[in-house]
Amino acid sequence: MYRYDEFDHAVVAARVDEFSSQVARRLSGELTEEQFRPLRLMNGVYLQLHAYMLRVAIPYGQLSSRQLRMLAHIARTYDKGYGHFTTRQNIQYNWPQLCDIPAALADLASVEMHAIQTSGNCIRNTTSDPFAGVAADEVTDPRPWAEIIRQWSTIHPEFTYLPRKFKIAISAGEEDRAAVAFHDIGIRIVRNDAGEIGFKVLVGGGMGRTPRVGRVITEFLNPTELLGYLESILRVYNLHGRRDNKYKARIKILVDALGIDEFRRQVEVEWAHLRGSEVEVPASEIERIHSYFVPRELPARPEAPAEFLAARQQNAAFARWVDANIINHRVPGYAGVTITLKPAGGIPGDVTADEMDAIADLADRFGFSELRATKDQNLVLPSVAQEDLLPLWQELVSLSLAEGNHGLINDMxxxxxxxxxxxxxxxxxxxxxxxxxxxxxxxxxxxxxxxxxxxxxxxxxxxxxxxxxxxxxxxxxxxxxxxxxxxxxxxxxxxxxxxxxxxxxxxxxxxxxxxxxxxxxxxxxxxxxxxxxxxxxxxxxxxxxxxxxxxx
Amino acid sequence: MPLVKKTAEGVELIPTAWTRLAEGDALPDSGAVLVPLSLWLEQRDTLRQRAEPVGVWLASNTDTAFAAWGEALAGDLLGLPVVAIDFPVFGDGRGYSIAALLRQRHGYRGELRAIGNVLVDQVSAMVRVGFDGFEVAEGTRLELLEQAWSRFPAVYQTATDGRETIWQRRAAFAAAKGTGA
CATH class of the missing domain: 3.30.413.10 (Sulfite Reductase Hemoprotein, domain 1)
Known part of the structure; x- marks a missing residue:
């Protein structure tokens, strides 16, 4: 997975400093609540019915066990001992004190995490396929591109006060597991007839009051031209999206009003200037970021081992879990596992600090310390040997997290x-x-x-x-x-x-x-x-x- | 409200008292004025004769296709000492794109001033898109402004300020390593 270098660390540290000083100015009364509101929102802090809420970004849903333990620590130290995984692959805490939030953000920064732009009228956390990099059906790994979008969108000077929030999703599986059609910008990575990889881009999808399926703005975009194209879309939206009525301010309403053809024309006028300009990510940087996502060399493990097959025959609960919660892995002998956070009678997406620690231990033991958060409010161990599925399931049974209900009615x-x-x-x-x-x-x-x-x-x-x-x-x-x-x-x-x-x-x-x-x-x-x-x-x-x- | 200018050294107060005219306001006999674009387009020959400085302020819904402006933009406006962009509320972010277009596409080199509802916490982004003058609230602590625009030691995006980006710094580092330098 991606690791911060000194620059990434410096940006997040500066943001923590900045927000700490803003919190101090709010607490001293120098900032009014009205002035503080957009600042706290773009740092993930909401004011809910009973308390502040802190939403922490999990970029494209990817987590290490070390990071999950930090999320447990945040829940224990600054909250009431639990967290809630959200539909944008984030986690939120419902009871923090405002004065504690700078310390929580500093703790998160120590494990390369932050709450930047998890709310507010700016570009939010980019989401992706929870099985990115391991699914057998994907064209290429979408995560390097999601990471490029994360860096580009972080504290973007021109697009921080948009008409409304802006959500981007990218996926590359034959099956779309990121609901890209319901995002302000949805990107499907595809392969053309010549075998080249490119982006099919949808715009103006969304839910809310006015649900819309995203409309195709381009069928095939050269990946190296991604940022010029995104900047063009964002600039047209920033200038022309409605600001008089927040319920009509999303890009989908602008696309409705102009029609996709006129919207595309305006974007292309802008793109004529930005295409291939210095806003694009340099080739060496594309290569550098991809190098963090080179598929892990997984040790050879038996495919469909006898013990696993026998347990599946003999144990109905295990068999149900395997049927529902396992996805094919690109490497034979391995599987992708969904841990559904949906026990019967439970609160979907809620996890206690102890459960987070226990799941982090399982990731260390069975899954190369790697996890993913999903838009369906579940967690994923992306790479587990088939031989280990039974012992993993037994551990999950003892945590009451072993229900084989992924994709079924209770996986709400x-x-x-x-x-x-x-x-x-x-x-x-x-x-x-x-x-x-x-x-x-x-x-x-x-x-x-x-x-x-x-x-x-x-x-x-x-x-x-x-x-x-x-x-x-x-x-x-x-x-x-x-x-x-x-x-x-x-x-x-x-x-x-x-x-x-x-x-x-x-x-x-x-x-x-x-x-x-x-x-x-x-x-x-x-x-x-x-x-x-x-x-x-x-x-x-x-x-x-x-x-x-x-x-x- | 106090006017400040970003300089190489830090921040300086602009001593000139600028009068901002609203649409339909009569032109005062003397003094530095910021006039609305409509007045500039109508009376720019007269305005050019004034002894004291004239600037134009743009509303946040200004047509940035600039098609309607014709020669007024290319010939005259770009030569003005001050172009101001109004922020009717601080959350109206159109001014950031207008500023970027004026600087990058049209090559405006004079002072680009953010006026209206401008928060100290916004100036770091404003500087990046090309603003260098700011109308700030009465009582604003100037050291907060200096802190704001030196807040981020590194930035990801290419913008008007021409700062070397993190990506460029990494690329340069990789190239240097590649050649054994």
């Missing part, structure tokens, strides 16, 4: 909701707990098959309800928490925005409505091999609506 994405968030209309966490308790039976989950269920506590859609097969949106109905059910979303290359199923539900009824939706699918599917989203695409919304209305 959930925002913090009204339990923490100042924007929320409704609680998300208790609902997620109720649903995962209802569907706790793993055999039932496996029978339902691949299905995404996401919950947002308000229209801002942090819980990604728009792209869920079954999405739940918390709304305020005359002062009461109510929930809308949406169906048919998809975050992958076959991207789609979910459709509203009908009138909303009370807190008491929404879980039943989820169950009705699932049962409708089970009754309608042609067989176990037809997934929920495939059935939905074949039969449409009407049968679901009908069943839901009949059950009201």
């Amino acid at each position: 994405i959930t925002c913090p909701g009204l339990d923490y968030c100042a924007l929320a209309n409704a609680r998300s966490i208790p609902l997620a707990q109720e649903i995962s308790t209802r569907f706790a039976d793993l055999e039932r989950q496996a029978n339902i098959g691949p299905l995404t269920l996401n919950i947002s506590g308000c229209i801002n859609a942090c819980g990604h309800h728009h792209v869920a097969n079954i999405g739940i949106l918390g709304v305020d109905k005359h002062g009461d928490e109510a929930y809308q059910l949406v169906i048919g979303g998809d975050a992958r290359d076959s991207a789609a925005v979910a459709q509203i199923s009908g009138p909303g539900y009370s807190q008491e009824k929404i879980v039943d409505a989820v169950e009705t939706t699932v049962n409708t699918y089970l009754a309608q599917r042609t067989g176990a091999e037809e997934t929920f989203i495939e059935t939905f695409r074949r039969i449409g919304l009407a049968p679901f609506k009908e069943a839901l209305n009949a059950a009201r």
Whole structure:
């Protein structure tokens, strides 16, 4: 993985100094809350319902065990002993004191971590495929490019006061595991007919109040011209994005207003000046950054070892975990492992400091000390020998983190909701707990098959309800928490925005409505091999609506 | 509000009292004036005759295609001693792109002044895109400004200030190593 050099260290250290002095000026009253607000936001500090919240960046989701232990230390020292992994591969802490945050940031800097631009109207943490570098289906490793984007976007002088936040994702797998179509800029690394690698760039995707699938602005961009192209898009957006209404300020609204063709034309006018200019990353730097991501020489381990196969035969729980939580690795004899942070009845994405330490130990023992955070609020050990899967799983069982539910109904994405968030209309966490308790039976989950269920506590859609097969949106109905059910979303290359199923539900009824939706699918599917989203695409919304209305 | 200028040594107060005219304001008989772009485009021949300095201020929604400006930009505006860009609120970041375009694309060399709602904490980025004059709030501690623009010992992006970037420094280091220097 990437390691900081003296320059990277110097930038982060200077930022910690700067923010420490800003906190001091806020505490002394020299800065007003209004003046301090954008400064704290671009350093990851929110003011929530009950306390400040600190969001720490995990660039493109990549973590070492040493860094995870530091995240545990932060949780223990400055918070209430736990953290919450987010949909942007970050982690947030819900209870820090403002006066402690400079010390927390200094601790993070000691392990090459920071909270820079995890909030605010600037370029946020760039996200990527959690299996980048190990997936068997990828064109090339997207992480060097994600790291180049991280460096370029860090404290960018021209793009720090954008009309609104700006999110970039990049992925290179045959399957998109980074939801790039739902980002302000989404980059898919592709190979052309000549065998060259290039970037297909989407722009103006997003969720929130106005869900949009990103529109293709270029089918094939030469990688060495990436930054001139990104600067051109950002400059057009910075100058012309709406600033009169924050709900219409994202780039997707500008792309809607101009149309993708006119937007592309404006970008190309700018690009004529910036293309190939000194804003591009030098070739030697591209090479230097790539050198940190050269695939590790993995020791030879047996492929499909007998002991592993036997355990899979004999142990149903282990077999379920292997079926759901393992991905093919580019190296035979190895696997990529997802540790879902979604125990039945638990809080999706929450992990205690002790659990973080224990998972870091497992990464050291079984996974070359390497981890990833995922947009689905899980953790990944990207390289585990197949021989080690059984002992790893046994350790996870003792931590109650061994449920084989990755990609199944209980692997929910959930925002913090009204339990923490100042924007929320409704609680998300208790609902997620109720649903995962209802569907706790793993055999039932496996029978339902691949299905995404996401919950947002308000229209801002942090819980990604728009792209869920079954999405739940918390709304305020005359002062009461109510929930809308949406169906048919998809975050992958076959991207789609979910459709509203009908009138909303009370807190008491929404879980039943989820169950009705699932049962409708089970009754309608042609067989176990037809997934929920495939059935939905074949039969449409009407049968679901009908069943839901009949059950009201 | 105090005006300050970034110099090679640090920071200096600008003693000149500049009067900023709003759209529709009458031109005072004497004194340094910052006029809105519309007034400049209308009366630039008269304005050029004034004994005391004249600058133009640009609104944050200025058309940066500059097409509408015609010769006014190329011929005259670029020769002005001061071009100011207004920040109606500190979060309106259009001025950063306008500044970069004026400096990099149009080669403006005079003082580029940030006016309006300018926070000390923004000047490090403002200096990078090409500003060198700042209208700051009454009572601003000048040492905070000096700290702000020397805050980052290294930067990643190429910008108007021409600072050698981290990438260039690494590339130079790699080249030197490659040749055994």
